[in-house]
Amino acid sequence: MIDELARAESAVASCADAALWALAEHDVIAVLDATHRLQQRLAAVQLAAVRELDGRGTAVAQGASSTAVWLRHRLRLDVSAARRLVGVAASLDVAPPGVRAALADGTVTVEQARVIADTAATVSTSAGAEVADKAVGVLVEWAEQFDPSVLRRMGTRILDHVAPDVADEAAEAALKAEAARSARDRHVTISEQTGGRLRLTGTLDAEAAALLRAAIDPLTAPSGPDDVRSPGQRRHDALADVCRLALRTGELPESGGDPAQVVVTASYDGLTRQLGAGALDIGPQLTPDTVRRLACDAAILPAVLGGAGQVLDVGRQRRLISGPLRRALVLRDGGCAFPGCDRPPRWCAAHHIRHWVDGGPTRLDNAVLLCGHHHRHVHKSDWAVRLGADGRPEFVPPAWLDPEQLPRRNHYHRRT
DSSP states (O other), X not given: OHHHHHHHHHHHHHHTTOOGGGSOHHHHHHHHHHHHHHHHHHHHHHHHHHHHHHHHTHHHHTTOSSHHHHHHHHHTOOHHHHHHHHHHHHHHHTSXXXXXXXXXXXXXXXXXXXXXXXXXXXXXXXXXXXXXXXXXXXXXXXXXXXXXXXXXXXXXXXXXXXXXXXXXXXXXXXXXXXXXXXXXXXXXXXXXXXXXXXXXXXXXXXXXXXXXHHXXXXXXXXXXXXXXXXXXXXXXXXXXXXXXXXHHHSOXXXXXXXXXXXXXXXXXHHHHTTOSOEEETTSOEEOHHHHHHHTTTSEEEOOOXXXXXXXXXXXXXXXXXXXXXXXXXXXXXXXXXSTTOOOOGGGEEEEESSOGXXXXXXXXXXXXXXXXXXXXXXXXXXXXXEEOTTXXXXXXXXTTTOTTOOOBOOOSSOOO
């Protein structure tokens, strides 16, 4: 298989610089159709490989918390695309053979295949495998004319065509299946951008969508005739207001042993004299005006930073890393420090590089921030943790994974 894929890759590469301008229009359209079919066929092979690796537990064996996280790092995908890849692979693995055959033939797209697989699973539950196979045949024919969203809507009444005697009963089952898919597909992705900004994307289920609208709609109306904010800006400000209200209740769970709060670090002299910038504990720098404004709601912490980033040293007087020492650790690591992990500080615990029970001190140069999965993984695996010459964490993989045991670092968290 590897040789065949190599030859296919070489053939595709030879087409990359083809002079499409010299072709007739119908030939350019033929190129488009052919590349689309080829893309679906390759997707069928890729999804089979993803399912096989997932079944073998390759991702966990190599230190990732899931196959999706491993794929994101391996294929340089965003995490939502990686999760989608794993989900589609799982759906097709249990779908009737006709679904995989249609994708391998380039007859349907990946998204159409997932819709057909989901519909077939619902039909199989309510009417049996034989009827599900008939439904697949009809849906594959419809896929020649309809996009995935239309195909899914039509699929809710597929039994009217293949098994009308059980259609009404199955319609109720389809509604339940849709609710299950809604719960499965719910997600919110938070992507860090420059300057401390975040990009929010996601899909909310019906209940969460209703809650969000109920919370922000009253706050999105223009404040008056002089309000020049766009609708998108008003929704942004409304979401920030909801977060402020939630923080003020004092009822949110603790985060890393501290109350949920916005923490701004600034020098005491700079703050009192209304001079100098500050920084959020997650990294971004703030203007003096912003620091003073946040002082009303946030914990303003004076900090003295040494040239090598040695913020605090509390020695052996305590075991737990919390309070100012934890905040210093967050400033240094920015989140889970394990290579390839993007989990934020609030999901992480502090790990003693030299274990406390073995005499390791509780101080910044003996600590590293790890999410729950990687904290457990480091404790039970052969990965070694150390600080590099620049004081940043680095991880040495076990010899079975990398015979040269070259140190690895996390490059997802922005360093300041």
